[in-house]
């Protein structure tokens with residue numbers, strides 16, 4: 001990547017290519033054969049992951065993102081959906097390792113509910129198996145994070161220990177090593193092997209969760225009662241109460257419940273740190289900054305929201321007037 005900091009960060013696309021084209025045009029990118037680039041290459045895009053699943057134009061989205069990446073107009077980061085796509089189709093035992101927990105011969109469980117989550121992508125590539133293999137090879141080249149002196153970016157949550165763990169392992173994406181080995185390490189949730197990479201990749205691509213204190217629970221969108229919740233990691237855990245730290249809305253009566261110690265002590269990206277850009281959290285409504293140095297650009301384009309961008313020029317205090325978006329069509 002060039003050293004200039006003229007970057008347009010774009011959030012989760014999920015197969016909404018019409019909105020992506022409209023956004024790129026609005027930002028001043030110019031369409032060339034199958035791609036877009038900024039006049040005189042003065043700006044670059046960083047895509048924050050989640051290109052596949054949910055939307056109507058998954059192939060088109062991947063083709064455009066790939067074309068921009070290959071021509072140097074964009075950097076594309078990995079989202080949890082691309083990681084899931086790579087993991088879901090991998091056979092347990094291929095490459096020489098086995099994990100204990102999965103079912104039906106695959107590295108991930110293939111329950112009907114899990115298969116359902118992949119249907120849109122399956123429909124897109126049915127009859128185009130060769131192209132799907134290419135797409136998976138492309139996904140292997142997507143970095144788990146990106147950092148410079150002036151910003152950091154990843155799909156879900158920034159975590160310095162996760163970044164160090166990947167640096168120590170010598171990988172910024174799957175293509176940096178032996179994929180057959182790395183895909184196991186990335187899925188080794190129970191640390192069956194001592195070289196598990198599950199936790200750092202999970203933190204970067206899905207964000208931290210907490211086990212709720214005894215007696216605290218909530219009902220999720222599928223009507224299931226849950227006892228762990230995603231953490232709003234951009235909220236200072238030394239001061240906030242449990243309801244402020246939980247991404248899922250908790251009943252007001254839990255406001256005074258104890259925040260687990262490990263949550264109080266976890267890494268906090270302070271006000272003086274570099275700006276961090278992320279997607280993933282399905283935010284609703286009009287795009288806004290989470291904080292002066294934390295910017296989430298996932299505004300649920302696949303659920304009638306909008307596709308959002310932040311136009312970054314290196315400023316260390318972000319400015320909400322630099323948010324640009326197009327509504328879903």
Ligand SMILES: [Mn+2]
Nearest residue numbers: 050079080280
């Ligand atoms: Mn995501």
